[in-house]
Amino acid sequence: MKRRHLGVGRYHGLGTWTVLCFAFLYLPIGILIVYSFNASSLAMTWTGFSLDWYAKVLRNDSIQFAAVNSLVIATISTLFATVIATAAALALVRGGRFAGQTASIGLVTLPLVVPEIVTAVAVLIFFAHLELNLGIGNVIIAHTTFCIPFAFMPIRARLVGMDTSLEQAARDLYSSEWQTFRYVTAPLLMPGILSGAMLSFVISLDDFIITLMVAPAGATTLPVYIYSMIRQGITPEVNAISSVFFAASVLLVSIYWLLSRRVMSVPKGSGANNMSGGSRT
Amino acid sequence: MISLPRNPRTRTWLGLAPAWLVIGVFMLVPIALMAVISFLEANPYGGVHFNFSTDAYVQIAFEYDLMDDLVFNPIYINIILRSVGLSVLATVVCLVIGFPVAYFITLQPPSRRNFYIYLITIPFWTNLLIRTFSWILILGRNGVIETPLLLTGIIDDSLGMMYTNGAITVGLAYSYLPLMILPIYASLERLDFRLVEAASDLYAHRLEIMTKVIIPLSMPGIVAGCMLVYIPSLGAFIAPDLLGGGKRLLLGSLVQLQFATARNWPFGAAIAMILLAFVVVALMIYAQSARKRARIEGDS
């Protein structure tokens, strides 16, 4: 696992471009956070530093309830969607060609191509006819469904043409099917799975229309709450709770970063992380 | 721990079963329901009457004018074309911004790659509506971009960046950038760098290495990314409304309008069916080319 030759495959300005891209991604977030500390309720007018909006969030049970709902729904749906998508991707890419392959790819990508509002209304009618009332479970089912293609695409992109020689080697060395998957295939696939899971998570976290229609009593999510502030206007309270979400995600990443560094510093040969570069050593 | 059946066909279908079950029941059936609805009569207060009617489809290309005469009506066709154009533009912008970034991340040591991937998605933990809202403060009158230019006298009036197609494109690209970067990354990350080195040893030019080796090898990721950006862009309504000023209807808002304000479910469903038909055709072309590519790769 030595460094590949510096220079080869490197291009001028790549780093600068990436920095600019991150500036593009983070500039709006910076502004959003700054205005969560603004005393005024108007975004454009800075009238002084204040923690009022955070205090309001603390007092607002509805917005907290919605935020928790959002996180719970996103986490569980991501889990389901990623597992289902991984199984489907493995089957489709490794299964060779078979009748129903195109249909299956079409099916998995279907949730992506139907306009959201149509899915929303269709599923609303469908659930009502089934008299399905699982509370937050209704929303989880709907989110899992439309998250599957978002998880599926990166995993499939990763799998297509992925070197199978390591897996064959493992099988030749009499590791069981499960062991091969656990110690060879899964680590190799990890960047795809991770990408897919992250996409599912943020897609679920942001969904509005489908949730609005599908959510039964007690299942309002944060986006639904925010969009329903029409008559009042969106207040910096929303900035405040979004900043909290942002801080939470930064915290999670920092913890991950620290943990993974520790794992990384463990001598090699002991697991998944060393495998991930396997195909090109 | 479960032991899988030996027969490869059975295994394939076993892997696909959960996806078929979930999407089949909770997506396919409701969509079939929508297809039926598109051929029914609208109930004035939302919902439908159970009478067969092709009104909804006629309405897409023809209209009854206010005097109830049937005339050709390009409005909806224009809306569809306009939406497709903007989505293509947003996809191209995402690809141009996203590909180099995904590539840059792949060049990092493995320990740092996941960290970068998180950095890409962190902004998306915050709500899309207020993130898009921030762009008003950046692009708008007296915003982050204009204020310094105004103060230094480089410009003396608003640039009018807001409420334009350009602003919509920025908003769309911003909303969907991770959907482009992550699949490309997933695909690039398994790129065999020995191929790049080999090409370099054979005195291939840097540009050639990029266009003849790296891009072709990451094609599955690029295609996946383009689809993940293009399709949601078609139905987007936040950026068009907030940054574009909602002056020209796009598909997302049009379908929304039919289901909500106009309460014309069959028409909304019909537009969705047309849209679906478009995408299905695109998907079939994609599947065809993927199969061809697979064959070529298999031969080599």
Place this chain on the structure above:
Amino acid sequence: MMRQFGAPLLAITLSVSGTAFAEGDLYIYNWSDYTAPDLVEKFEAETGINVIIDSYDSNETALAKLQSGATGYDIVVPSQHFVEIMIKEGLLQKVAVHQMENFGNVDPRWTYPSWDPDQEYSAPWNWGSASFSYRADLYSGSGASLSEFFEPSEEVCGRLGVFEAPDEVINMANLYLGLPYCSEDPAEMTRVQELLVNQKPCVTAYSSEGLNDRLANEDVIMSAHWNGYSKKGREAGADIVYAYPEEGIVGWYDSVVVPVGASNIDNAKIFMNFMMDPENAAIQSNFSHYANAIMGSEAYLDESLSTAAELNVPADVPVIFGEACSPAAQKLIDRVWTKVLQ
């Protein structure tokens, strides 16, 4: 593996259905940020009933949810014309509001309204209006006529905001042209269409979000607006004036109703009665910045509310409430709006 997978889903299912039917709950379905937290706290403290609030973004969504049947809400707060539709569609329960203890507090102006003539279904919540607002420091007009909005002068042209949805805009156009709401006459609607099409080149944005922000950052200097929301913008420091054009303003009136299928009907009735108490109505108004229909609530109102120009309609300006349009009229509205935004 499959077994491990099913378990969490099952657990969620059980826990949710477990709470949904427990006694002592009240499920409220309302716009966001439109139910005063103080009010909810007070209600919970006084009655011991646990309140859960869900949000919707429009009357249409609330209607669609009720039409679909499976909801579980005990209280919904739709606007007047949707109360009428919901009653027609058989989605609401009769709860004899006129017999409730606090019903006597309702201002006679608002009792037995046209959308619920026997006051069987609905109790008052808040009411307000839609008109337009302008930046008094940047605009030289006086907001005395809707012509300033629909046929904007040079200084407004290119800096004008309009709502995203047609409902109020078309009603305002009807007021300006002296036409009835929900016109079924194509000739009349052609005039509305012409008016809006001619206005369009001057319009900066058709958007209902961030109305005050656009006015504050001078992207627009005039915008269609709701009265309570406009008031918030003025109090935040922008020189925003809510106009009372002589042709009239479009009114809306939100009511508390109980949908068919509600599982906590008694609690819903307790809440309705609670809302007709002057002090409670005032707590709600102080939070939402919209007026209520309860006599005696003035005593508890914040001073900024009782004196606010936005909430006190001049006597000579008519407030015309939106109606439930017939299918024919709705179709014309849809065509006009699509033509305008094509």
